[in-house]
Amino acid sequence: MQKFVTQGAQRIVVAGATGRVGRHVVEVLRAGGQEVVPISRATGVDVITGQGLPAALCDASCIIDVATGPSAEQGPATEFFTTAAGNLHAAAAEAGVGRMVVVSIIGCDQFETGYSAAKAEHERAALAGPIPVQIVRAAQFHEFVPVLMAWGDRGEVCYVPKMRTQLVSAKTVAESLVYYATATTWPAEPPSTPYPEIAGPREESLVEAATLLAARRGQEVRIEGVNNPDDVQHLEETGGLLPGPHATLAGPTFAEWLDTADANSPVPSVA
Numbered sequence: 267m268q269k270f271v272t273q274g275a276q277r278i279v280v281a282g283a284t285g286r287v288g289r290h291v292v293e294v295l296r297a298g299g300q301e302v303v304p305i306s307r308a309t310g311v312d313v314i315t316g317q318g319l320p321a322a323l324c325d326a327s328c329i330i331d332v333a334t335g336p337s338a339e340q341g342p343a344t345e346f347f348t349t350a351a352g353n354l355h356a357a358a359a360e361a362g363v364g365r366m367v368v369v370s371i372i373g374c375d376q377f378e379t380g381y382s383a384a385k386a387e388h389e390r391a392a393l394a395g396p397i398p399v400q401i402v403r404a405a406q407f408h409e410f411v412p413v414l415m416a417w418g419d420r421g422e423v424c425y426v427p428k429m430r431t432q433l434v435s436a437k438t439v440a441e442s443l444v445y446y447a448t449a450t451t452w453p454a455e456p457p458s459t460p461y462p463e464i465a466g467p468r469e470e471s472l473v474e475a476a477t478l479l480a481a482r483r484g485q486e487v488r489i490e491g492v493n494n495p496d497d498v499q500h501l502e503e504t505g506g507l508l509p510g511p512h513a514t515l516a517g518p519t520f521a522e523w524l525d526t527a528d529a530n531s532p533v534p535s536v537a
Contacts, residue, residue: 277301278447279326279363281354282333284308286409287369290440291330298444306333313350316357323361328447329354331368331392338381340496347388355395365400367447368392369439372403372463372513373506380496400446404439405432405465405509408523411475418492424480428491429472429502432465432509435523438516439464463513466520475520482524 278295282288283304295302303322305311311318313333323329331354335346351368358366370389374382392399411426411433418425442464473491480487494502501507509515523529 276327279303281331287332290437319357329366343384348391351391359396405434427494434466463509465509
């Protein structure tokens, strides 16, 4: 992971602070001596209605946006992301916020359908606003594996997407987001990498990761890989979600992550 080169203590707002990545972002910022304003529906701030945003953004220098909506369907997810981006930009411009860091998905701009396509729309909406934005694209989280297994659980068989990925921990992604939020220069990356990527240390099969997780849990279940109906271009199977040559790669691997306390902690699915 990068060493942080920061510009001193800042007041940083974290949108989606109670979610998978958000809770780690808050922890990393506080450990680095930053003043953190965690916002989510649970704290009374709603990025969709705009409720509470003006007060939350007062005197803030940066927003880290890791908020997600309640649905993974393309239509509702797109509506959530684009509405949230517009509201954050409007409130940030009024409050004089200097920058915004937004988490996205590696390869999302290649997808025409599904959640990844919604994230691509999120990127466009975020970049279209008045506040300078740094997009950081991440690989699929380790925490994503048990969620997909729950969705595909059919008793003796568990169906998960056939996916080549470079699984990364949510905490590692959080560290990367904080790096960009607190960097002394803006943008923090050279022009050759306008969308910096953060991924795990090696390529992993989602089917193999799910099989390992089931074994660790003592589940007698057969894991079967299936085609994702939203992935009409078969990008998940052919490596469309894998990081590029300039990506930052950082551990732990999925197997190593399973040995951590974080792997066994209940985490909200949305923020």
